[in-house]
Amino acid sequence: MTRSPSPRPPTPGAVALSGVSKAFGAVRAVDGIDLEVRPGEFFSMLGPSGSGKTTVLRMIAGFEAPSAGRVLLGGIDVTRLAAFDRDVNTVFQDYALFPHLSVRQNIEYGLKVKRVPRAERAERAAEALATVRLHSFGDRRPAELSGGQRQRVALARALVNRPSVLLLDEPLGALDLKLRQEMQLELKQIQREAGITFVLVTHDQDEALTMSDRIAVFNAGRIEQVGTPAEVYERPATAFVAGFVGTSNLLQGPCAVQVFGESGTYSVRPEKIRVAHPDDPTGPDEHAVTGTIGEVVYAGAQTRFLVDLEAGGQLVAVRQNFEESGADAARHRGSAVLLAWQRQHTVRINP
Amino acid sequence: MTAPAATRAPDRTPDRLPARTPVRRLAGALHRRPGLRLAALLAAPMTWLVLAYLGSLTVLLLSAFWTTNEFTSNIEYRWTADNFRSLLTDPQYRTVALRTLGIAASVTVIDAVIALPMAFYIGRVARPGSRRLLLVAVLTPLWAGYLVKAYAWWVMLSHGGVLDWVTAPFGGHSPGFGVPAVVMVLGYLWLPYMVLPLCTAFEQLPDSLLAAAADLGAGPWRTLRTVVLPMVRPALIAGSIFTFSLSLGDYLAVQIVGGTTSMLGNVIASNVTLNLPLAAAVSCVPVLLIIGYLLAVRRTGALDSL
Numbered sequence: 206m207t208r209s210p211s212p213r214p215p216t217p218g219a220v221a222l223s224g225v226s227k228a229f230g231a232v233r234a235v236d237g238i239d240l241e242v243r244p245g246e247f248f249s250m251l252g253p254s255g256s257g258k259t260t261v262l263r264m265i266a267g268f269e270a271p272s273a274g275r276v277l278l279g280g281i282d283v284t285r286l287a288a289f290d291r292d293v294n295t296v297f298q299d300y301a302l303f304p305h306l307s308v309r310q311n312i313e314y315g316l317k318v319k320r321v322p323r324a325e326r327a328e329r330a331a332e333a334l335a336t337v338r339l340h341s342f343g344d345r346r347p348a349e350l351s352g353g354q355r356q357r358v359a360l361a362r363a364l365v366n367r368p369s370v371l372l373l374d375e376p377l378g379a380l381d382l383k384l385r386q387e388m389q390l391e392l393k394q395i396q397r398e399a400g401i402t403f404v405l406v407t408h409d410q411d412e413a414l415t416m417s418d419r420i421a422v423f424n425a426g427r428i429e430q431v432g433t434p435a436e437v438y439e440r441p442a443t444a445f446v447a448g449f450v451g452t453s454n455l456l457q458g459p460c461a462v463q464v465f466g467e468s469g470t471y472s473v474r475p476e477k478i479r480v481a482h483p484d485d486p487t488g489p490d491e492h493a494v495t496g497t498i499g500e501v502v503y504a505g506a507q508t509r510f511l512v513d514l515e516a517g518g519q520l521v522a523v524r525q526n527f528e529e530s531g532a533d534a535a536r537h538r539g540s541a542v543l544l545a546w547q548r549q550h551t552v553r554i555n556p
Numbered sequence: 557m558t559a560p561a562a563t564r565a566p567d568r569t570p571d572r573l574p575a576r577t578p579v580r581r582l583a584g585a586l587h588r589r590p591g592l593r594l595a596a597l598l599a600a601p602m603t604w605l606v607l608a609y610l611g612s613l614t615v616l617l618l619s620a621f622w623t624t625n626e627f628t629s630n631i632e633y634r635w636t637a638d639n640f641r642s643l644l645t646d647p648q649y650r651t652v653a654l655r656t657l658g659i660a661a662s663v664t665v666i667d668a669v670i671a672l673p674m675a676f677y678i679g680r681v682a683r684p685g686s687r688r689l690l691l692v693a694v695l696t697p698l699w700a701g702y703l704v705k706a707y708a709w710w711v712m713l714s715h716g717g718v719l720d721w722v723t724a725p726f727g728g729h730s731p732g733f734g735v736p737a738v739v740m741v742l743g744y745l746w747l748p749y750m751v752l753p754l755c756t757a758f759e760q761l762p763d764s765l766l767a768a769a770a771d772l773g774a775g776p777w778r779t780l781r782t783v784v785l786p787m788v789r790p791a792l793i794a795g796s797i798f799t800f801s802l803s804l805g806d807y808l809a810v811q812i813v814g815g816t817t818s819m820l821g822n823v824i825a826s827n828v829t830l831n832l833p834l835a836a837a838v839s840c841v842p843v844l845l846i847i848g849y850l851l852a853v854r855r856t857g858a859l860d861s862l
Contacts, residue, residue, distance in 0.1 A: 267770070289770045289772075293771075299762070301765050301768035303768070318774050319773055362772070
C-alpha cells in the first residue's frame with residue numbers, strides 16, 4: 206500500500222459509512238446512514254428484523270453495493286471493491302462452513318488464498334483452533350460438529366486471517382440460551398485479546414448491552430441512536446430506543462401533564478420504580494403517580510407489576526424477590542399502589 | 557379472547573374423536589405392527605425385482621455358457637466357455653469394445669462440459685420465471701421419440717444437409733457418418749440427464765458458501781474450483797452414470813448415423829436371432845464396464861451423499 210502524501214484525518218475510523226443508502230426495488234432497506242466505528246472497538250448494530258442492520262453489514266463486507274454513499278475501511282474508500290479485495294472477515298449467521306473440507310482445511314482456506322507458506326499455515330490454524338478451544342477437532346468434518354462447535358470454527362476461520370475488522374452476523378442466534386451467554390463472554394474476551402475491531406449485528410438487546418463498547422440502534426433503515434450501552438439504556442434518545450432496548454415505559458399525553466406539569470413524552474426504566482402503598486410519603490426529589498395493579502408476572506429472580514395509571518396509560522415496575530415470592534405477590538392484583546422514582550431517572554424523549 | 561356480547565356462550569364440551577371405521581382400524585393395526593407394515597409395502601416391488609429383473613439377468617448369464625448348432629442355429633444346452641474365449645481372443649470384439657468405451661467416455665465428458673455452464677445459468681443466474689422456461693426447454697426433447705431425433709440428426713449430418721450448409725462459410729463441412737456423428741447424436745440425446753441433476757445441485761448450493769469464499773479472499777475462479785465444483789460433484793457423477801451407461805448400451809444411433817461403425821449394442825443385436833449365447837456373452841461386457849465404473853465412482857466417495 207502506498208503512503209498518501211495528502212494529509213489524512215488523525216486515526217481514521219476502522220469503518221466509516223457516509224450517506225449510505227440501499228434500495229431493493231422500491232424498498233429502501235437502508236436510508237442515508239452515517240456511522241463511524243473506532244479502531245479496536247466492539248461495536249454492535251442492534252435493531253428488529255428488517256431494520257437494515259444486516260444490509261449495512263453486508264455492504265461493509267462487500268456482498269452488497271450501496272445505492273448511494275461511501276464505505277471506508279481504515280480511511281480508504283472501498284465502496285467499489287469486491288468482497289475478496291477487502292481486509293475484513295465475516296462470521297456468517299449460518300456459519301457457511303465448507304462441508305466438503307475438514308475443520309482445519311476450512312480454517313486454512315483464507316491463508317491458502319493469500320499464499321501463506323504451508324508451515325506457517327499449519328501453525329496459525331493450530332493457534333486459531335486453540336483460541337476457540339477446539340484443539341483436537343481439526344480433522345473432523347463440519348457435519349460432525351455441534352452448533353456451538355461450528356460457530357467456533359466459523360470464528361476461527363475468520364480470526365486466523367488477522368483482519369482489521371471482523372464482522373459478525375447474528376453469530377449466536379442459533380445457539381441455546383446457556384451456550385449463547387457463555388459465547389458472549391468468550392467473544393468479548395477474544396476481541397479484547399486480539400485487539401481487532403468487531404462489528405456485531407444482533408436483534409438481542411441483552412447481547413448488545415453485554416458485549417458492546419458502543420451500540421447503534423437501527424429502525425426502518427435509519428440509526429435512531431449511537432452510544433455506550435449505559436447511554437442507550439439510561440438515556441434513550443427516541444421512543445423507539447426506549448421501547449426496543451429494555452421495557453417500553455412511556456408517559457405521555459394528560460398523564461405526562463399531571464406528573465411532570467408539561468406535555469411531552471417521558472420514559473422511566475422499570476427497575477427504577479418503587480412500588481409503594483398509596484398513603485406512603487414521597488421524597489422531594491421524586492416523581493410519583495398512582496394506579497392499580499393490573500397484572501403480576503412472576504419471573505424467578507424478579508416480579509413484574511403492570512400498573513394501570515389513574516391518569517391513563519400503563520407503567521411496568523420490577524421488584525427483586527428479596528423476601529416475597531411470586532405466589533405472595535399475586536394477591537396484590539387489583540390493589541391500589543403508588544409508583545415513585547427519582548427525578549433524575551426520568552428521561553425526556555424528543556418527539 | 558373475549559367473545560362479542562351478542563354471540564352465545566362458547567360450548568365447552570370437548571370434541572369427539574371420529575368413529576372407528578374399518579379403514580381406521582386397519583391403519584391402527586398397521587401402526588402397532590411395523591414389520592407387517594414393511595412387508596405389505598415391499599412385497600409387490602420385491603417380487604418384481606427378484607423374478608423379472610434379477611431372474612432375467614441370471615438367465616442371461618447362464619445362457620452365455622451355452623452354445624448353438626452351426627447349421628440349424630438351435631441352442632444346445634451344453635456348458636462351455638467358448639463364447640467368452642472367442643470374445644477375449646478375437647481382436648474384432650476387442651476393437652468394438654474399446655470403441656464403445658471411447659464413445660461412451662467422450663459423450664460423458666462432452667455432456668459434462670456443455671451441461672455445467674447451462675446448469676449454472678439455469679440454477680443460479682436465471683430469474684425464477686425464466687428458470688422454469690429453460691428447464692422445460694431442456695426437458696422437451698425427452699418427449700420426442702428417439703427415432704425422430706436420430707433421423708433428424710441423420711438429415712442434418714447427411715451430404716448437403718444443414719451442417720454442411722451452416723459450416724460452409726467457414727470452410728467446414730459435416731463430419732459425415734461415423735464415430736464423430738455417433739458421439740454428437742448420443743451427446744445430444746443424453747444431455748438432459750446431465751443437466752437436470754446439475755441444475756438441482758446448483759440451485760441448492762447455499763449463497764452463503766459463495767459469500768464465505770469471497771470473504772476469505774477467493775476470486776471467482778478459485779471459488780469455482782475449490783467450492784462450487786466440489787459441491788456439485790455428486791450431481792456431476794450421477795449425471796455421468798446416466799450418460800455413460802445409456803451410451804454403452806445404445807445400438808440405434810450408431811445404425812442410423814454410424815455409417816459402417818459398430819458398437820457392442822450392434823454386435824448383440826445382430827447375434828440375438830442367430831447366436832443367442834454369443835449375444836449374451838457380449839452383453840456381459842457393458843454390464844461389467846458399468847460395474848467397474850460404479851466401483852471407481854464409489855472409491856471417490858461421491859456416492860456417499862446419494
